[in-house]
Amino acid sequence: MDKNISPAVIKRLPRYYRYLGALKAKNITRISSKELSERMKVTASQIRQDLNNFGGFGQQGYGYNVENLYVEIGKILGLDKSNQMIIVGAGNLGQALANYQDFNNNSIGFQVIALFDVNPKLIGITVHGVEVHDIDDMEEFIKNHEIKIAALTLPQDQAPKIAKDLVSWGIKGFWNFAPVDLTLPDSVTVENVHLAESLMTLTYNIHSREDSEGAE
């Protein structure tokens, strides 16, 4: 498989996966790139190009086998592997992620197996069946369970130092919710979810539309 897939294509794969999952749920077994393009509001040629990066999955005049394509895209995304994850920071957001059904779901391979916090009031409680551990036990836990993924839901000033420690203990990928840019070795993947920034983009767009409509 060609490893030089552009980040833009990668970003689109989970959306294909979501639409294929929805088709599967409706017992649709086969779909043409034209039909899929109408549902997803992208061009059929974009779909064909994107999927050709991975060898192509369609047959001319025949369309895509929904189940097959769903499974194959899942494999490309690494969802067929065990993706055990810890959440560092068991505040509201950390607890919400531990509870979040859309991904904490065996069918797509993610599993939150521990939360960590410094707050004695949180240590020992369970959230959705997952225990909050003392952050001092994190190194041993990561090494024992060979954890590679950590969600960071902790304050901005603590995130960079803790991320550095986590890398030295074996973490390969961060799902970073702390409003800070992490500076880490190139071998480590960071996916940022900067909530406040996303909200600011929204307000910019709302207000700039209001201004241009003269509805101020």
Added chain:
Amino acid sequence: MDKNISPAVIKRLPRYYRYLGALKAKNITRISSKELSERMKVTASQIRQDLNNFGGFGQQGYGYNVENLYVEIGKILGLDKSNQMIIVGAGNLGQALANYQDFNNNSIGFQVIALFDVNPKLIGITVHGVEVHDIDDMEEFIKNHEIKIAALTLPQDQAPKIAKDLVSWGIKGFWNFAPVDLTLPDSVTVENVHLAESLMTLTYNIHSREDSEGAE
């Protein structure tokens, strides 16, 4: 002010705002585009170009006034206006957002003033001082308070219908956490936070690096 600012520039503004806020917190009053570029890891020329879209804020050889630039970017982002928001769906994620200090903070103008849910067990409770209301009261609430922003933290199958209702009641912008693409009039802004998709992008990158390192 030129209204044809590219979406890529808009996406970068909240990050400038975050860095300027951090400089302000350190009592740094003035910064050159070179220094700012080193901190932000973008080129100084990109910074100058981005800010020139808004009339430019620097003086040759003098740098940017941090406080001034912070305030001006805040105005561009609409943060000087009141941004009252409701959250539709008072489950874990909705409650986490109501509690989230990074934006639910008067200094940047956002204020969550109500949560809504259908669940009788949730209706009437307060989260971070914000009450959960019956979703049946939502229309009246939005109209009375002239709310323009709604966060959607509700299941995928309910989001499209409720979003359509909300638009008819006056909502202009959605912060959408439901894993679905909303089809709404062009006058309405949607900012998606697709958490499961962001996590899949992360696992793709982790696994594809592992494969290419032969560490499988």
